[in-house]
Amino acid sequence: DTGVSQNPRHKITKRGQNVTFRCDPISEHNRLYWYRQTLGQGPEFLTYFQNEAQLEKSRLLSDRFSAERPKGSFSTLEIQRTEQGDSAMYLCASRRGGEQYFGPGTRLTVT
Amino acid sequence: AQSVTQPDIHITVSEGASLELRCNYSYGATPYLFWYVQSPGQGLQLLLKYFSGDTLVQGIKGFEAEFKRSQSSFNLRKPSVHWSDAAEYFCAVGPINTGTASKLTFGTGTRLQVTL
Numbered sequence: 001d002t003g004v005s006q007n008p009r010h011k012i013t014k015r016g017q018n019v020t021f022r023c024d025p026i027s028e029h030n031r032l033y034w035y036r037q038t039l040g041q042g043p044e045f046l047t048y049f050q051n052e053a054q055l056e057k058s059r060l061l062s063d064r065f066s067a068e069r070p071k072g073s074f075s076t077l078e079i080q081r082t083e084q085g086d087s088a089m090y091l092c093a094s095r096r097g098g099e100q101y102f103g104p105g106t107r108l109t110v111t
Numbered sequence: 112a113q114s115v116t117q118p119d120i121h122i123t124v125s126e127g128a129s130l131e132l133r134c135n136y137s138y139g140a141t142p143y144l145f146w147y148v149q150s151p152g153q154g155l156q157l158l159l160k161y162f163s164g165d166t167l168v169q170g171i172k173g174f175e176a177e178f179k180r181s182q183s184s185f186n187l188r189k190p191s192v193h194w195s196d197a198a199e200y201f202c203a204v205g206p207i208n209t210g211t212a213s214k215l216t217f218g219t220g221t222r223l224q225v226t227l
Binding site for chain 2: 006031035043044048056091098099100102104
C-alpha cells in the first residue's frame, strides 16, 4: 500500500494558462475524489469518480475545470484559463469502505 | 444541507497538557464522522472515525473522540499533548449510505500550537 500520490506537488502559473494535475490512487480503490482547499479553510468537494465514471460534480467545478479517469486508475484535473482565484491546494483522495485516504496535494499559485 | 462547525480557530496548549478540540455538525441523519490532521504543506491523515457502535473511539497517536448524538458533537481529545502534535485538525462528516458519492464535508479547522 503505497498511498495516494499527486504530481506535481507545486505549480506556479501565470493567469490565463492551462494546468493539469495528476492523482494516482491506492491501487485497489475504485473510488476517487478531488477536493480544493483554500487558505484557512477545510477541503471542499469538487468531483467524484467510481472507476472511470464521473458520477458527481460540485457547482464549484466551473466550465474551466475538467477531470478524467480514463481507465479507472489515475485521474487528471485540468484547469483552463487559470484565474488568481484558482490558487489553492488541490487534494485527491481514494476510498476503501467508508474511509478516504488523501494524497499530499498539489499547491497551485496563479500569478 | 450538512455543515460542520469547529468553533476554535486556534488553540495553544503546553506540552504534556490535555487537549480537547470541539466539533459540532448539522446533518439529516447520523453521519459517518472523522477527524483528520494536516501538517503544514501536507495532505490529510486520518486520526479516527466513527461509524457506529461504541461512542468513544480510539485513534492513532493517542487520540480519542466521543460521539454525542444529543449534542451533535464529536470532540477530539488527547490526555497529554506532544510537541509533534502541532498541526491543523479537521473534523468531517459523510453519509452512511456508501452507495452515494459519500463526499466529505469539512469544518474550517483548528490550528493547534504546542508550547514547550
